[in-house]
Amino acid sequence: MRIATEVLVEKYKDHLFAAAFNVCKNAADADDVVQDTFLQYHTTNRQFENEQHIRAWLIRVAINKAKNINLSFWRQKGVPLEEYMETLTFETPEAQILFTEIMKLPEKYRIVIHLFYYEDYTIREIAKIMNVTESNVKVRLTRGRRLLRNVLKEEWENDR
Known part of the structure; x- marks a missing residue:
């Protein structure tokens, strides 16, 4: 095709x-x-x-x-990323914070998070795209989420 x-x-x-x-x-x-x-x-x-x-x-x-x-x-x-960030617009301040924190993640976590959440790929599809095992994709998603959760939790606690 x-x-x-x-x-x-x-x-x-x-x-x-x-x-x-x-x-x-x-x-x-x-x-x-x-x-x-x-x-x-x-x-x-x-x-x-x-x-x-x-x-x-x-x-x-x-x-x-x-x-x-x-x-x-x-x-x-x-x-630099910071200069480019100034040109972007976000729907909410939280969306900007989330994007900023995702971009700070190590590449291997950042890519799987992007493919999973923004491109709507399944774990199996991501594994094929990245040429890694499905287990590896799951581990990267879990670790990336954990890193984001820790950083965002601190960010939101500091806003209170």
């Missing part, structure tokens, strides 16, 4: 941007990752089982490309 690249771009560009930004924490790099991901899809001859398979493949490629950017020399020239 193949779907036209233009259709996929319209449908998944925001999802890929969010996943890439989650890894590289830089809007310009995330934009590059999205473009590179769709370019790779456009030039591949691979056939996919269904649209879900295409979506999972796109997210996996985007995450891998974002990780590669983190290892590059040019990565050090990016805009």
